[in-house]
Amino acid sequence: PAGARAERTGxxxxxxxxxGPDGKVVDVRSLRPDPQFDESAIxxxxxxxxxxxxxxxxxxxxxxxxxxxxxxxx
Numbered sequence: 235p236a237g238a239r240a241e242r243t244g245x246x247x248x249x250x251x252x253x254g255p256d257g258k259v260v261d262v263r264s265l266r267p268d269p270q271f272d273e274s275a276i277x278x279x280x281x282x283x284x285x286x287x288x289x290x291x292x293x294x295x296x297x298x299x300x301x302x303x304x305x306x307x308x
Contacts, residue, residue: 244303244304244305244306245268245270245271245303245304246268246271246301246302246303246304247264247266247268247271247272247274247275247276247301247302247304248264248265248266248299248300248301249262249263249264249265249272249275249276249279249299249300249301249302250262250263250264250265250297250298250299250300251279251282251297251298251299251300252295252296252297253284253287253295253296253297253298254295255286255287255293255294255295256286256293257283257284257285257286257287258283258284259279259280259281259282259283259284260295262276262279262280264276265299271302271304274304275302275304278302279300279302
């Protein structure tokens with residue numbers, strides 16, 4: 235995030251991600267709200283795609299915990 239970059243601050247967002255049967259992210263919510271990083275983390279995760287999860291050969295939705303870490307390069 236621009237504010238964190240300007241302040242040279244790193245951090246992390248802990249998210250819960252719902253992945254649909256097609257492997258696309260359906261919903262994302264923060265498990266530990268951090269206004270400085272959550273918006274950027276959620277925007278990024280919404281673009282991710284996963285391999286569909288198969289249970290007995292049938293694609294299913296799954297909920298995953300995801301940690302998105304922001305670091306400052308020296």
